[in-house]
Amino acid sequence: MCGITGIYLADHEINTAPEILESLNILQHRGQDSAGIITCAAKGRLFQCKGNGLATEVFNQDRVLELKGSMGIGHVRYPTAGTSSSAEAQPFYVNSPYGIALGHNGNLTNTDELADYLDNVAHRHINTDSDSEVLLNMFATNLDRTGKSRKSYFQHLILTLTTIFKCRINENDIFSAIAELHNQCLGGYACVAMVAGFGIIGFRDPNATRPLTIGRRKSSTVLDKYDYMFASESAALEALEFDDIKPVLPGEAVIISRNAITRKVLSINTHYTPCIFEYVYFARADSIIDGIPVNDARMAMGEKLAHTVLRILGEDNDIDSVIPVPDTSRIIALQLSQVIGKPYREGFNKNRYVGRTFIMPGQELRRKTVRRKLNAMRHEFEGKNVLIVDDSIVRGTTSKEIVQMARDAGAKKVYFASAAPPLRYQNVYGIDMPSRSELIAAYNTPEQISKILDADKVIFQELPDLIDACKQFTTVIEKFETSVFDGIYIEGTVSKKYLEGLESNRGEFDALSPIGSPNISGISNIYER
Ligand SMILES: O=P(O)(O)OC[C@H]1O[C@H](OP(=O)(O)OP(=O)(O)O)[C@H](O)[C@@H]1O
Numbered sequence: 001m002c003g004i005t006g007i008y009l010a011d012h013e014i015n016t017a018p019e020i021l022e023s024l025n026i027l028q029h030r031g032q033d034s035a036g037i038i039t040c041a042a043k044g045r046l047f048q049c050k051g052n053g054l055a056t057e058v059f060n061q062d063r064v065l066e067l068k069g070s071m072g073i074g075h076v077r078y079p080t081a082g083t084s085s086s087a088e089a090q091p092f093y094v095n096s097p098y099g100i101a102l103g104h105n106g107n108l109t110n111t112d113e114l115a116d117y118l119d120n121v122a123h124r125h126i127n128t129d130s131d132s133e134v135l136l137n138m139f140a141t142n143l144d145r146t147g148k149s150r151k152s153y154f155q156h157l158i159l160t161l162t163t164i165f166k167c168r169i170n171e172n173d174i175f176s177a178i179a180e181l182h183n184q185c186l187g188g189y190a191c192v193a194m195v196a197g198f199g200i201i202g203f204r205d206p207n208a209t210r211p212l213t214i215g216r217r218k219s220s221t222v223l224d225k226y227d228y229m230f231a232s233e234s235a236a237l238e239a240l241e242f243d244d245i246k247p248v249l250p251g252e253a254v255i256i257s258r259n260a261i262t263r264k265v266l267s268i269n270t271h272y273t274p275c276i277f278e279y280v281y282f283a284r285a286d287s288i289i290d291g292i293p294v295n296d297a298r299m300a301m302g303e304k305l306a307h308t309v310l311r312i313l314g315e316d317n318d319i320d321s322v323i324p325v326p327d328t329s330r331i332i333a334l335q336l337s338q339v340i341g342k343p344y345r346e347g348f349n350k351n352r353y354v355g356r357t358f359i360m361p362g363q364e365l366r367r368k369t370v371r372r373k374l375n376a377m378r379h380e381f382e383g384k385n386v387l388i389v390d391d392s393i394v395r396g397t398t399s400k401e402i403v404q405m406a407r408d409a410g411a412k413k414v415y416f417a418s419a420a421p422p423l424r425y426q427n428v429y430g431i432d433m434p435s436r437s438e439l440i441a442a443y444n445t446p447e448q449i450s451k452i453l454d455a456d457k458v459i460f461q462e463l464p465d466l467i468d469a470c471k472q473f474t475t476v477i478e479k480f481e482t483s484v485f486d487g488i489y490i491e492g493t494v495s496k497k498y499l500e501g502l503e504s505n506r507g508e509f510d511a512l513s514p515i516g517s518p519n520i521s522g523i524s525n526i527y528e529r
């Protein structure tokens with residue numbers, strides 16, 4: 001996951017960058033590694049600022065003020081391909097054809113083949129290891145194929161003004177280019193793109209693995225016109241007072257231009273299969289992802305997990321209190337405590353200035369951060385049997401530290417319950433789990449995991465219960481993308497060879513440079529550089 005956002009204002013005199021920055025702050029929980037914004041002003045001039053760090057570290061007031069234009073796109077990154085280098089901060093930009101920028105959430109599974117094609121056939125230079133740069137160049141190549149960008153100067157001259165406008169690019173060209181992408185790019189992708197001087201575009205892969213929503217709000221200055229916004233999560237749209245919020249559909253592209261808003265489902269072979277881990281962990285609780293309120297889904301997970309706990313520990317269990325691991329599991333633990341009839345207690349104090357651990361690069365950094373972030377309150381543990389609840393146990397980094405903290409604080413018994421089933425398989429659609437060897441449940445049974453974590457018992461949610469917890473709120477979603485739990489990947493998106501390659505390349509990825517001080521790649525009016 002990453003956070004993506006795009007805004008098109010009806011009033012072309014107003015700069016959109018301050019609001020894009022606000023939306024990036026709201027989406028910060030989706031990516032802490034880098035942040036970036038590209039805007040477009042009069043005459044199709046693009047302005048960009050991006051670099052490593054949180055949005056508040058990359059942007060200050062002066063930098064935002066230099067980003068001119070009433071339309072733009074933004075990105076916060078959680079690296080899942082390539083490296084953590086500032087060169088891979090998004091959005092990416094290519095000058096030909098037309099000037100296109102793109103922000104991507106997800107992962108491509110055939111990046112190498114596409115990069116070869118771009119090099120050998122399309123003769124496009126790819127400057128980083130990012131799959132998103134490849135995706136953008138595929139889009140650009142497809143758009144170039146419309147031929148309109150290659151008309152001679154003379155041809156342009158002889159066209160009337162209207163014809164010239166139509167000749168540059170139109171909605172159908174963009175739809176064709178994205179339809180072609182669906183045939184070429186495998187994996188998961190939700191994207192925001194911008195074509196200089198034309199408009200912004202939001203599109204999702206045919207399986208809608210990664211989230212994207214669109215909303216509108218009445219322009220405060222232009223009569224009967226609307227501003228439009230795309231964002232990974234509805235919470236960002238609500239905060240900026242956009243309404244009529246709806247998901248972009250599987251295989252759909254939505255174009256917002258001066259002329260109109262145009263939307264089209266471009267693939268005939270679509271399956272509504274969003275990633276279930278969005279509901280478990282990634283998304284904010286106040287977001288609605290593909291029609292499912294995340295908060296409600298998490299409450300339902302707590303309820304289902306409660307029944308599993310009662311089944312395993314018995315109705316007459318010796319639990320004294322239910323303690324969440326802040327932040328994400330709070331809602332789950334509260335609901336669970338009510339169902340099992342035991343008090344909910346906050347036993348860990350969380351330092352609110354430390355970010356999310358799971359999406360940090362590098363195991364050592366993640367481990368240290370858990371200790372810095374959470375501190376056990378002794379009186380909640382001393383002499384007690386506690387049931388600690390978390391949304392998931394992935395690498396076991398958090399749970400191992402947490403159980404130790406509970407024991408150090410004097411807990412008698414430590415039970416540990418996870419609202420997600422055991423994560424056993426690699427993720428290839430935009431979660432940084434490229435290797436099974438780093439997943440604690442890949443090769444260990446729950447009993448072995450209890451021993452590794454030094455817990456008295458570890459209890460996992462059953463997969464059908466997790467699916468039910470989410471599915472009860474929707475009639476349109478066919479099924480969820482659950483490959484991390486069951487190893488079943490979306491048909492045609494991944495080969496055995498690819499998975500093996502990921503597994504063995506893992507060492508390389510882990511050796512990434514850790515997050516350092518923000519490395520600003522600079523504000524630039526791209527045309528002046
Ligand atoms: O088993 P692990 O590899 O440790 O991963 C799982 C943990 O990581 C996440 O917390 P995180 O600190 O990222 O975010 P949160 O504050 O939203 O809970 C998640 O909520 C679990 O607590």
Ligand SMILES: NC(=O)CC[C@H](N)C(=O)O
Pocket residue numbers: 001002077078079080081082088104105106107108130131132430431
């Ligand atoms: N988590 C994501 O969506 C990451 C997008 C892209 N694969 C990158 O690594 O930059």
Ligand SMILES: [Mg+2]
Pocket residue numbers: 325326327328329390391398
């Ligand atoms: Mg957590």
